[in-house]
Each structure stands twice: as C-alpha cells, then as structure tokens.
Amino acid sequence: MPTSTYTPIATNTLSSTAASVTFSSIPSTYTDLVLVIVSADSAGAFNQISFRVNGDASTIYSWTSLYGNGTSAASNRESSGSRTYGTIAWNSAQNTTLGTSMSTAHFMNYANTTTNKTILSRSSNSANAVETMVSLYASTSAMSSLVLYSATSARLFAAGSTFTLYGIKAA
Amino acid sequence: MSNAGGMSTVTRYTDMLAGNTVYPGDNSYESIATATGTGSSGVMTFSSIPATYTHLQIRGFTKSTSSGSNWKVQFNGDTGSNYANHYLESNGSTVSAGAELTQTGMNFYAATATSTAASVYAAMVMDILDYTSSNKNKTVRTLSGVDTNGGGNNDFNSGLWYATPAAITSITITLNSGSFDTNSKIALYGIKG
Numbered sequence: 587m588p589t590s591t592y593t594p595i596a597t598n599t600l601s602s603t604a605a606s607v608t609f610s611s612i613p614s615t616y617t618d619l620v621l622v623i624v625s626a627d628s629a630g631a632f633n634q635i636s637f638r639v640n641g642d643a644s645t646i647y648s649w650t651s652l653y654g655n656g657t658s659a660a661s662n663r664e665s666s667g668s669r670t671y672g673t674i675a676w677n678s679a680q681n682t683t684l685g686t687s688m689s690t691a692h693f694m695n696y697a698n699t700t701t702n703k704t705i706l707s708r709s710s711n712s713a714n715a716v717e718t719m720v721s722l723y724a725s726t727s728a729m730s731s732l733v734l735y736s737a738t739s740a741r742l743f744a745a746g747s748t749f750t751l752y753g754i755k756a757a
Numbered sequence: 758m759s760n761a762g763g764m765s766t767v768t769r770y771t772d773m774l775a776g777n778t779v780y781p782g783d784n785s786y787e788s789i790a791t792a793t794g795t796g797s798s799g800v801m802t803f804s805s806i807p808a809t810y811t812h813l814q815i816r817g818f819t820k821s822t823s824s825g826s827n828w829k830v831q832f833n834g835d836t837g838s839n840y841a842n843h844y845l846e847s848n849g850s851t852v853s854a855g856a857e858l859t860q861t862g863m864n865f866y867a868a869t870a871t872s873t874a875a876s877v878y879a880a881m882v883m884d885i886l887d888y889t890s891s892n893k894n895k896t897v898r899t900l901s902g903v904d905t906n907g908g909g910n911n912d913f914n915s916g917l918w919y920a921t922p923a924a925i926t927s928i929t930i931t932l933n934s935g936s937f938d939t940n941s942k943i944a945l946y947g948i949k950g
Contacts, residue, residue: 588807588947592786617791617944618816648906652847652913663849665907692900694880695818700940704818704880706900720902720911726876754816756944757788 589757592620597750603628603742607749610731612696616753619693619729623675625747626684627736634737635675635689639703639723641731646724647672653717671735672721675709684746686712696729703729785949789813792944794937796822801937803945804927808889810947815928817881817901817943820869823935828881829862831929832895832918836861839920842897845913863916867901868932868941878940879903888925894918895925 593616598607612619627633638647645666652661653676662676675689691707705721723729732751736743787810792801799821806813817828831840840860846853857864867881881901887893897916903909930943937943 588787588789590784590786591788591946617942646906648904650847650849650902650904650909650911652845652852652911659845659847659852661847661849661852661911663904663907692816692880692882694816695878695942698940700876701818701878702874702876704878704903706880706882706902708900718900718902718911718913720880720904720909722877722904722906722909724874724877724906754786754946755788756791756816756942756946 591755593753595751595753597748599748600743600745602745605736605742607734607743608731609751612730612732613753614697614728614730615755616697617695617756618754619696620752620754621691621693622750622752623689623748624685625687626682626744628682628742628744629740633741634673636671636673636735638671638733638735639725639729639731640727642725643670645670647722648724649673649719649721651676651717651719653715655715672705672723674705674707674719674721676717676719681713682744684744693729699726699728701726787947789945789947791942794819794939794941796939797936799825799932799936800929801943802927802929806926806928806945807947808924811887811950812948813885813888814946814948815881815883815885815943816946817867818878819867819881819941819943820871820878820938821932821935822871822938824870824872825932825934826866826868826870827933828865828867829931829933830865830897830916831862832925833923833927834929835918835920837920840916840918842914842916847911849909862931863897863918865899865901865914865916866910866912869903871935873905873908877903877905885925890922891924892922894922
C-alpha cells in the first residue's frame with residue numbers, strides 16, 4: 587500500500603540578512619532529506635552555499651561539481667584539508683534580486699549509521715551559471731543538524747531568502 | 758528550527774523532481790516500494806507498478822560488490838535494443854558528453870565500486886515522466902554521482918525507451934558488474950498530477 591511522504595519539516599524565510607541558517611533537531615524518521623533554497627546575495631556578488639553537519643568541523647567534507655556559465659562547461663573538486671565544511675552550491679548568486687538563484691539538495695540516506703553521506707545538488711543562477719554537484723560528508727553518524735553558510739561575512743544571504751527542508755520516507 | 762536572521766513566514770513547496778517542475782496538491786508524492794541489496798544479486802526489479810500516478814521517481818543509494826558503477830535500466834522486461842541515453846559527466850577536472858544509441862537498456866552512472874572508499878555510496882535521483890501514457894515514448898532524466906574525497910563523478914543524463922509507447926508496469930535495474938551490497942537501497946515513488 588503506497589504511503590504519502592515528502593513532508594515539510596521546516597522553512598526559514600530570512601527577515602534580515604544572515605551569514606548562516608540552522609536546521610536543528612532533524613528527525614531521523616525519514617529516508618532522505620531534500621533542501622530547497624531560493625536565495626540572493628546581500629552584496630550582489632559571487633556566493634557559495636556551504637554546510638556543516640552535526641556541528642562537525644573536521645576536514646571530512648569534499649565535493650565534485652559540473653557547471654556551465656553560458657559559454658563553456660567545467661568541473662571542479664575540493665577534497666579534505668582545504669575546508670572544514672561542505673558545499674552544495676558553488677556558484678549560487680550573482681545579484682541581490684530574490685528569485686534569481688535557487689538550489690535543491692538531496693541528502694541521501696541521512697539517518698543511517700553505516701554509510702557516509704552523499705549529497706546531490708542542483709543550482710540555477712539566472713545571472714551567470716547552472717550547476718550540479720555531488721558532495722560527501724565522510725561520517726557514519728546520522729545527520730541531526732545542518733547549518734548552511736554564506737561564503738564570507740561580507741556576502742550574506744539576502745533578506746527574503748527561503749530555506750525549506752523536506753523529509754522523504756521510503757516504504 | 759532557527760536561523761541567524763530570524764524566522765518569519767512558512768512556505769510550502771511541492772517540488773520533488775530532480776529538475777524544477779512544481780506539482781501542486783497535498784499527498785501528491787507517495788512511496789510505492791523499496792528494494793534492498795542482498796549482496797548476491799545485481800538485479801532489482803519493481804513490478805506491478807500501479808498506474809495511478811502521473812510520474813515516477815527513483816531514488817538510489819548503491820554500491821557494487823565488485824567493479825560495477827553503472828545501472829542498466831529496462832522497462833516492462835524489454836531486453837531488446839530499444840533504448841538510448843545521453844550523458845554530461847564531470848570528474849573534478851574535465852567535462853565529457855556523449856550518447857549511447859540502440860542499447861539494451863539505459864545506462865546511468867549510479868553506483869560505487871568496491872575499490873572506492875568502503876562506506877561511500879553513489880546517489881541517484883531519476884524522474885520517469887508520464888509513465889502511464891500509451892501514445893508517447895518514455896523519457897527519463899537523472900542526476901547522479903559520487904564523491905570519494907579526491908575521486909568520483911557527477912552525472913546528468915537523459916534516457917529514452919522507444920520500443921513502444923506502452924505504459925510502464927515494471928522497471929528492472931541491473932548493475933554492469935557485481936551485486937548490490939546489503940546497504941544498497943533503491944526506492945520507487947509515485948507523483949500524482
């Protein structure tokens with residue numbers, strides 16, 4: 587018997603600029619998490635959305651990207667040691683207008699305690715780029731909290747940016 | 758839940774596809790079935806798929822017991838050369854694109870080989886659009902990849918089954934090498950119109 591799922595867990599709409607957004611006490615009752623971000627950059631500059639799981643600041647995050655900028659396609663990678671947080675959108679905003687940048691990230695099998703966590707994301711920035719990214723949080727810990735970071739303190743998430751977290755439960 | 762800028766309104770999104778189509782309405786996304794790897798078989802099959810949805814989505818988290826890294830996806834048990842797929846793929850430094858035509862299944866990068874990090878699994882989100890139509894060939898799109906901290910791939914694919922415009926009633930997913938390990942899971946969901 588099919589069961590309904592894809593349940594909104596929480597939504598944050600920023601009433602003012604913010605350097606970070608936190609989802610805490612994430613229930614472990616789902617199979618996957620889906621994060622939908624519609625954002626802009628307060629400085630109208632290149633921006634990057636990074637994340638940290640469970641407050642873990644160790645160098646166990648990495649990512650591989652595929653992106654196009656209207657002229658060419660390219661791929662980048664970042665491995666452990668260079669950052670202490672992961673990235674789900676590398677090229678997420680280029681201006682201050684809300685709605686010009688959106689990202690969807692799939693945190694697969696996030697609550698299991700056997701495997702590392704793989705995250706698939708796709709970002710669309712109407713100003714300059716389209717991108718997909720696969721990220722790794724190399725821990726077997728279940729995800730119970732998630733903090734999203736803007737690239738630098740000078741480049742904040744703009745007021746009005748929305749961050750919605752959904753849970754999907756497999757049969 | 759909290760954020761540094763404070764919480765205000767609550768917005769309900771109903772977008773669940775790997776792309777960006779929005780499907781309105783509550784309870785429009787349902788879990789149909791989940792297959793779990795046994796460690797001794799490289800095949801997972803969803804059969805008797807109900808025709809009560811508009812689209813299907815498959816969400817996979819898989820690893821091979823050997824060198825397998827691709828899924829071959831077939832519909833309704835059709836093993837003929839009636840499939841094609843296109844891919845756009847990156848590996849951290851280069852981007853490649855290509856097509857595979859007249860195939861016996863749609864081939865998608867979607868699994869981690871045993872030779873990679875032990876606890877790292879590839880992820881796949883696949884959308885199968887208008888799967889009950891009896892007058893359209895079936896088109897698939899996927900977003901998949903794995904990062905192994907210094908290795909891995911990121912893939913964006915399309916697939917086509919052009920043998921017949923028949924409705925899809927079963928889906929068979931086969932690893933190109935090895936078996937699905939016991940932590941591998943592939944879940945099938947239905948999306949109502």
